[in-house]
Amino acid sequence: MAEYKVNKTVQEINERIRQGKAVVVNAEEMIEIVRKEGKVKAAQEVDVVTTGTFSPMCSSGLLFNIGQQPPVMKVSKLWLNNVPCYSGIAAVDAYLGATEPAEDDPLNKVHPGRFAYGGAHVMEDLLRGKAVHLRAEAYGTDCYPRRELDKDVTLADLPNAVMLNPRNCYQNYNAAVNLTNRTIYTYMGPLKANASNVNYATAGALSPLFNDPYFRTIGMGTRIFLGGGIGYVIGEGTQHVQKPKRNERGIPEGGSGTLMLKGDFKKMNARYVRAQSIIGYGVSLALGVGIPIPMLNEELAWFAGVANEDISMPVKDYGYDYPNGIPREVTRVSFAELRSGRIMVNGKETATVPVTSHSMSLEVADKLKEWILAGKFLLTEKQDDIPSF
Template sequence: MAKTFEVNKTIKEINERIKNGKAVVVNAEEMVEIVRSKGKVEAAKEIDVVTTGTFSPMCSSGMLFNIGQEPPTMKTSQVWLNNVPCYAGIAAADAYIGATEPAEDDPLNKVYPGRFAYGGGHVIEDLIAGKTVRLKAKAYGTDCYPRKEIEKDITLKDLPNAVMLNPRNCYQNYNCAVNMTSRTIYTYMGPLKANQRNANFATAGQLSPLFNDPYLKTIGLGTRIFLAGSKGYVIGAGTQHVKNPARNERGIPLGGSGTLMIKGDLEGMDPRYFRGLSFQGYGCTASVGIGIPIPILNEEMAWYTGVSDADIQMPVKDYGYDYPNGIGRALAHVTFEELKSGEITVNGKVIPTVPLTSHVISLEIADKLKSWIQKGDFLLTEPVEEIEST
């Protein structure tokens, strides 16, 4: 039987309020106090949109691009940007560069294998920033595509098409990483000191998009989002998306679960919200800035967007032995509020915590998206297909 709600709005109605400058928009941190003080029904009546934000390492990101043609034409079989290999097995002049692909001539890697300083994420950041990048391509040559090589300097403006296409972003929840071995280890969660001397975590907590819509009731194929300083779209579930995770009483998953696949044109993006990274001993990646507007259609959505850091439980996992050996056990669950405090206690041991996500920029993204909506520069979209979450 369908739920009945005291408050019922549609995205179309909310968009009309945005166009007329009457929409009430708050960020996800502001919504926590509104729901706490006024209750979910009054909050749903008062608020039209809640904006979220996250700026965090997201390895499964990259750029799909076309280098264009110039006489004689070419069917690329190998492509490099600043000596970072790209995948070229797509079409004549199309290629894809991944954020985690390292440069072939990285000097740091020659001295310290596995400790890459420059990679695909840095190339994408350079292009967004308007910098010059060295393009090199090779081909075997055909009757219709006779050119066999090309090498030149390019900027983003020289590429006919350049689309950020990220297979897996916005993890709904994730691990807090510790190391129970007797040596320091180097991971995608950053360096982890021996004997649990630090605990690294990565999420924006109550600001994080998928914590504010845990069942993906308003997020699906076609949802318009803030992506790296410009507008982008959700194009479906991301890779490793978990449809039916274990959840707490607020619907928050107790471990890694929902993910999103997203896209957006690089033109208009801001390098402040996309940064190439290098993790010592692990390799290259990138931090991606994403903000998703949550329409408050009813009191249920008001309740979900009232989630606080204290409601979010994250699993603490050992990356020294358990993770590399495929053991999925959690040593404990701790709240995001505890992680933000600077230390957690696991099995009687007090462990300092280290965030990999920037709270400052995550909040900045939520507020920038809020201002776009308030100015009428950003309208909400109806998902044309749901993302399965239960």
């Protein structure tokens, strides 16, 4: 066990939150505190660091139940606003994937492979109080005789609605460039020919998994800000990389850790759950996620002092290399360089374009900070580890 000069517990920090005495700062504010005071004093002074990200998170969706009405039904196929949902779960349970396109999408009819409306739009419509059209089919049984259902529903009409996301909050990611001589359309957005733009994701120093890179405090059961409501980490996400190559601050050099998340969809806010139509690619969901990092010791304070200059990201070619599964780096740059608006790629000055909103990521971190300071949000201890080394 490491010997620390500062040793706090989550229970002690929660008691300070209840008493209105907790010191809470966002991850950007923590950078200057660690630089000025050092990690030990920073850990002594600060109780919680709040993080935030607002970024496309394709691997998201809605697990819901439509309820029964006589005669009862065992659904085999279901659509919301003509977006197919997966119904092979139970009688009236279904899962709506954020990236699933509507079957009658008019944009897809004109431009095959391009979609304007899909699962993420249904999710946002529901949160905004709009009615969506539900259509269901069944083969019929003695105990579930109904074969068809056709009606409009709102979120209030659904007995249960849970956001359940297999893979969110990538710990690091690629910056994307296109070295071919034609514009290509990707999940990172349009990439112009001949390295004319570099698109990049993550919230940098605000991003949750940069502030706790070894998952010291984040694990199964961690309470979080999710889509404007309260959610939980339920384990590592799909494509989680357990042993990535890291720099001296513990920051992975490429895509690595991911989280599986859940939360009560009915208590979320459409401001932090927004559908996206990515031209030439399809549908995605921009989602706000904020995770509190308790300052239990100076090691965690040091990690939470991470700055954009400390984070390096690989720039990869999405024209030739990525489609063929070649993990070649064109160059490597710091997140601070990406945020500057210009980097050099193969000797050419290239514009950088964020697909993550910094202003909304900061808003998420500050909203979580506000909740904690008001005593509305207490921290939880993880109940199981997420493997990281």
